[in-house]
Amino acid sequence: MTALHSLADIAISAMIVIGATFALIGSWGMVRLPTLMERLHGPTKATTLGLGGMLVGSILYFHLVEGKWALHELLISLFLFITAPISANMIAKVHLHQLRVKPDVDGLDPVGPAGMPPIPSEDSGWATYEATVQTSPAAVAEM
Amino acid sequence: MALELTLYTLVFLPFLAALLITTVSARSMAWHSGLAASGSALGLAIVLSLAGRVLDGEVLGISAPWVPALGLDFSLMVDPLGLLFALMILGIGLLVVIFGHFYLAPSEATGRFFASLMLFQGAMLGIAISGNVLLLLVFWELTSLSSFLLIGFWKHKAEARQGARMALAVTGGGGLVLIAGMVLLGSVAGSFDLATILQRADIVQASPLYPVMLILILIGCFTKSAQFPFHFWLPHAMAAPTPVSAYLHSATMVKAGVFLLARFWPVLSGTELYTAIVSSVGLITMLFGAWVALFRHDLKSILAYSTISQLGLLVMLLGFSIKMAAVGAVLHIINHAAFKAALFMSAGIVDHETGTRDIRKLGGLGKVMPVTALVATLAAASMAGLPPLGGFISKEMMLDETLHVGLFGQPWLVPIVATLAAALSVAYSLRFAAHLFFGKPRDAQAHAKAHDPAAGMWGSPAFLVALAVLLGLIPMTLVGPLVTAAASAVLGETAPPLGLALWHGVNPALGMSVVAVAAGTLIVWQHSRVLRAYEGLRHLDAKHLFEQTLSIADKRVRKLIVAIHAPSLQRMLLAAFAVVVLFIAEGAVRGSGSLTGTRAGQPASVMAIVAWGLLIAATVAVVLEHRQRFLVLVYVSVIGLVIALAFVHLSAPDLALTQISVEVVTILLLLLALNLLPKRPPQLSGNGRRLRDAALALLGGFGVGGAAWAMLTRPANNPISGYHVANSYTGGGGTNIVNVTLVDFRGFDTLGEIIVLGIAGLAIYALLDTAARGAAGARLGTWQEDMPHSPERHPMMFVMATRILLPLVLAAGIYIFLRGHNQPGGGFIAALVIAIAFLLQYLASGFDWTDARRKVGEHLLIASGVLVAVATGLGSLVFGANFLTSSFGYFHVPLVGEVELATAMLFDVGVLCVVFGAVMQALAQLSHIAQRAARAHAANLAVRQEDGK
């Protein structure tokens, strides 16, 4: 019984520690990585394993220690998994846009080590740069 | 009863007449003058019918309570003095009406004229017979107002308007001072009942306030009676039609001041102060008026200054505080009324016939208009105080009395000045008569068609002059009893025996008048020389002075007022914040107690401190970078985030939810607006101003923060919320105490709150609905994007994600609503979440796409929401319970189990509808405007590209 408890404790603590650590690493990456596109990779950790770990820890905790089901915490992850990519995508678009409209913000070079994005194909460009073609699957809600 | 009826009729008759005249103002002059005449005549008849009883010593008084709280009764009192004035007001009023009928052209606004005249008559009559001081004040101010109308009758003339305004300003202003004096008098005497006050001389004169009230009351009298230095309005009042002048100068208006002096003689007179002020003011005025009158050329102006002088005489007499002098005053009041009215009317006739009032153009009129000449000359003689006219008798009395007063301890001062004044009045009277009617014509065309007017026109003056003559010949039989009685009324005791006669034997007074007549004749003989001397001196034109002071005052004050009320929001807020800071400081300094209380604090966790740092940093960043509008919004949302976290930490989950969802909506709103607002960072205000604002801001911060600290470090004082905790479940049927408070304990607040939100929605709609028109529409039409934009309108990933999110978030909203009563949540938060679900669609898929798919209109939502909430509240009335009384029950549904149903949740549905409607209203409308702007921009772009090609 106690063994099981301590086992539960270990599991819960582990999840919490992992989660917190990854959240910190994500944010740290956002501080130290060179330019916006690299920094953008930070949050995904905080979102996924960071918060994920925390939530699993929480679910385990409420189930094993408090004896209550707390599966609803999963919904938090569900929503974050839907929304986080959107944020990242939009921020990336902003970056692409700024690469074009103001190539250098006050002298520092935003292009970054990855260089400029490649042209997808001779007959089309990236949606951020040119209007979506009506026939393209990306042309949702264009009317 | 009969008496009351009579007196009420008497006092209301003129007003009634005025009313009737205005109702028939469309009809001919005959109607107007007729009504006025019959009004005056009837009034006169009533007064005469009362005369007998009054002269027998009976004081006819009636009283009806009006404003007991104030001591203002509608009480009328007809004693001999009142009777005397009533007779003059109505009698001369009647004559003036008759004269006016012939004087005015039927084409003029005679309706307005006679109506105002009757209004004025009523006011004067009211003064004469009111038995309550406050009531007297009412009528007093009414005379100022109605005389304003009369003097300004010929409104197309600038001098009429100015004269009227000046008269109103001076007499009205004096009236206000009088109010102060009278209220003091009443409070000191302990009553506003006239009769009572007249009994309380000892109390009044013993009061420390006596000097104050005396001066205040005297200012009232002097302004009305045109005493120096308040005389200047009277000469300009002659801009009024002559009948009006005749009335104002003889029996009314200016006499009101004298009346008041006489009325309060028993209470006020007899003191050093009184005698000194009143008699010296009267003396100066008498002399000054006579002196100026001598050099006027306009007939009416001469008469105006003569009035000033004659009133000075009356005031002086009443100021002597000598019984016999008062008697003389009463007699002279009658004389003056008679000859002055006659003189003005004659002047009017001359003006009417010759078309000029300039004495320098006139002369020798005696030949062409003998009747007028006779009338005017006799009247002038009475004014000059020549025997055998009434004026002589009263002047003799006056001169005689001057010998009994040693003003400022100088026994000779008053007699000499008085004699001098008498001489001057002889002079101006002589000049008036002689220059006008004797000698040879000075201006041919003025005499061209000059002749005596119809009897109707000279009838009135003739009657008055006859009176003046008889007042000299048979004074005792004519007015003896009246004067005695009136005098007694003035004195408040039986007047000394009075022997009015032309011949009193040889006495100093006779000598003085002989000197006066001789000197007067001499002056007239040498007039041109004296005139040159007079014109050598410089004179200040009172009217000009008055108008100038007024316009300067106007400019200065205007400047000040405009400066103070500049349309600067900054100044308004500055004032508000300054007051707050001062008050907080005041409370902190003057109030007792230390800043820090006794309650122990709770240690802050690392997380708390870091969150605090976040908030502080973000706030400082907002302030420092407030000119970068977009950036600060990012900081603001960080602040909001931290506050939400704080609410979580401080056990306020509902607040956290609200904060989070409101934050999102607010940010969307601000972004939508920001897109259309000018984005050029505003120029920095001057260092001085920024420093000032910063200082004020810091003080305010310290103040409010300090207050918060003081509050937080003090123990709670057994708050009523204990009851809410105890009754939330048992009485409110919910475990979420906050929500139960919102929808039940304090549902009334929430009702008001959702209405606020609903109104905000409506107002925003009303504002933006019209934005496409007018200047705003034009500006929207020329709106330009201020930065290069990406061509992509609806990013695919975003759109797809929001479509899956819509049902999920809606589900969450419903869930939050349903359990709000027991767990964090509730109608308001649910509404915001649902609104956000839809706003997401706007954001991702655009306005048109989403708007085309929306079902219910916001107006319907808001209206029905409010109705649902109110109806829920009213529902409880059906069960005899008060508004908003909730009820709930637990029902067992098979399979499902316990289900709670609470009316509070129905109420919460109303909340949900209104909040959802209002939020959608605001953002949808705003984005609609943005749409317009964007389209306009696209159009412009297209045009420009066309031009490019």
Add this chain to the structure above:
Amino acid sequence: MIAHAVSYAFVCLALALCCNLWRLLRGPTIGDRIVAMDTMVINVIAVIVLIGIATARGTYYEAALILAMVGFIGTVAYCKFLLRGDIVE
């Protein structure tokens, strides 16, 4: 043991928030600041969940849920504004 884990987690998240703040204020591009804010939201959700564990209460769950649902809207709106100016079109 859990208690220690929790307090360790609090410290980590506190440091994480500090990192976010640094990036938020430092920039340099507006994109960086938005990333910082977005990450801050996620870290705050984590903090709320952690508070839930620390206090053994379910009451804070809704806050975390709502924040997870709507927290990104700010980010997206800011980006849309920078991309298009008009966030709803």
Add this chain to the structure above:
Amino acid sequence: MSIASHFAIAPVVIPALAAPFALLVMRRRRWLGVGISFASCAAMLAVALLLLRAASDGTIRTYELGEWPAPFGIVLVVDRLAAIMLTLAATLSLIALLHAVIARSDRKGWHFHPMFQFQLMGLNGAFLTGDLFNLFVFFEVLLIASYGLMLHGQGPARLKAGVQYVIVNIVGSSLFLIALGLLYALTGTLNMADMGLRVAEIPIADQGLLRVAALLLASVFALKAAIVPLHLWLPRTYAVSTPAVAALFAIMTKVGVYAMIRVIPQIFGDDAGAAAWVPAPYLLPAAMLTAIVGFGGVFVARELSEQAAYAVIGSTGTLMIAVAGWQPDTLGAAIYYLVHSTLAGATLFLVADAVARRRASYADRATPGPLFQDRQLVAVLFMGAAIAATGLPPLSGFIGKLLILRSVADVPSWGWAWGTILGTTLIGVIGFARTGSAIFWNETEASARAQLPQVSRADLLAPAIALALLAALSIGAGPVTDYGHAAARQALDSASTARAVLGGH
């Protein structure tokens, strides 16, 4: 329980129902909306009169919302003063509504009637509530409705003034909340009567904080009442508002005054220790300044509407001079003058509109214009309004001012007060004489008359009615002043109010 026992809530519920109904029908059947609006106002007047009669016997009726006992729930308190204010509001609303409909100014947008009803709901709620936070809520309701009404008709001037009006009042509301927070923190209650009892037990150490709260609250009310220096928002706001709206706004500043009369004796009375009567010493000088600034504005105003706006400020100043005495007599005088000055202010705005509508481009500017339609009639109305506004006989203002003069004779600085009241009256008289003679006596070439619009005389009805009411107020001054003084005594007797509100609890 009989339906009569629910009369207390009716003044709030009636408009709360009328507004959404009007909103729903307005677009399709505007006449129906107008009808609803009128019916609602009439009903409010009827209820108010019933409450007035009910309160006349001196009993204080309370209405516990949701049956939650005071002080735990929200309670409405109907005493004499509240009944007076309700009646005044309902009367004024009918006049303003009548003018709006006759002058068709309600058609400049279809939200007028709903907003109008919500405005009244806010006013009535503020008059009735016995709960401080609830008072805040109803302040917000009447404020935001007033924003809607003030902006009705729009146009640059209104929008610019609107921004300032709205933002200043938002700040005011925030300050209200701070004061509320302090008071709840110190007393632990929101019910005014209960607060009044609890302040007595506040330890010395906390009374400084209480004092701050009192002063903050007073300054919030002063802002609403537009007392110098917190009056800056008023002139422009009122001058540019639609006249019918401005007429209704005549009561808005009085709400601030009312709130002071309600709150200060009830909460910061003799028992409040360091906070007892704190705002009092600042009120008298501020009031005198307000009267001076207000009538100074009247003296120099260039448009009638501007003049009316300043007259509102001035009358508030005069009113506050009386209120600042905090004696039964001064307060009684104040209540009478409050009723008078509200109607007088409204009349001024309505007459200004009558002039403006007839003079086309000359509008209500005090410059000679062409001879315009019904000049005699309008002139009479203007003179009446001016007489009322300056407080000359025979209209009620004179009695009001006499009452004030008499009642303040006992306060220490009565000389200053008297000087201010009488002096401002004089400059007011001169000011109105100037504008009046410029507009009604002085005329330019009659040629321009051709362009003048033909206006139906009907729009003189509302101001005429208002003047008639002022006359009636003057004739019936006896009973009205008695009621007012009784109301004042009741308002100052916080103990019996507390007994009535808290009853057994």
Add this chain to the structure above:
Amino acid sequence: MRRLIPHPGLSVLLVIVWLLMANAITVGGLLMGIVIGILLPIFTAPFWPGRPSVNYRAGIAFMALVLWDIIIANFQVAAIILFRRNRDIRPAWLSIPLELETPEAITVLAGTISLTPGTVSADVSSCGRFLLVHALDASDPASEIARIKSRYEARLKRVFK
């Protein structure tokens, strides 16, 4: 039936979500969940023009795989952030040619890429046939592209058949 339940998958998802939120499995909760699951899709149908047919079994398998990848990737990226100097990091833009055609599928792919640390999908080409991805450390872009296509896109083609 199609009209009553336009999106069966969504309905099921909603019921599950509802039960999760209620955090308890009761009859009442289930009934309510079913009501929600039926009503909401009907109500929000207008907002769903496209109706992709989904192979749920493949979908679940895909999710499991992604979850696993996420965990692994987290550690890899953590290592990069913690131990690699900036100049040794090899960020790169990847332009991934797409075989998926429906926007839903492309969105899921892009989302997956963003969720797995180390890669962020930045943009779609205007023609919708290319996906722009930023990789934190891709010394060999070509192989990285191939990995994504084979590991995720291929599976997604089976999910959205």
Add this chain to the structure above:
Amino acid sequence: MTLEFLLASAIGVLVAGGIYLSLRARTFQVVLGLTLFSYAVNLFLFASGRLTINRPPILQKGVTEYADPLPQALVLTAIVITFGMTALAVVLSLRSFLETGSDQVDGNECAGDEDEGPDLNAGPRA
């Protein structure tokens, strides 16, 4: 460092910032100031119930101590009202700018903000 101090000081800073910004010359800054100010006010009102950790006012069996629910209800109401007012103020100032072409509130009108150069408030402060 006590929680009380943190909250009080935070309120103070917010108030200071709010006052300073609301005294600026353009509507946007003023609205911003009001936003900060109302944050502070809401926190202040909330603080009137004192600070309680881990005692949410949601009834639980066996729990007797709860955070004071009343201020929370008041703050909730206040937040809603503030939101309504802010929304109106924002729209009104926008509308007024569209009508008059100026968003100045300091009285000295300078119309013609339209002719302003573009500015993407992106980079760090110049």
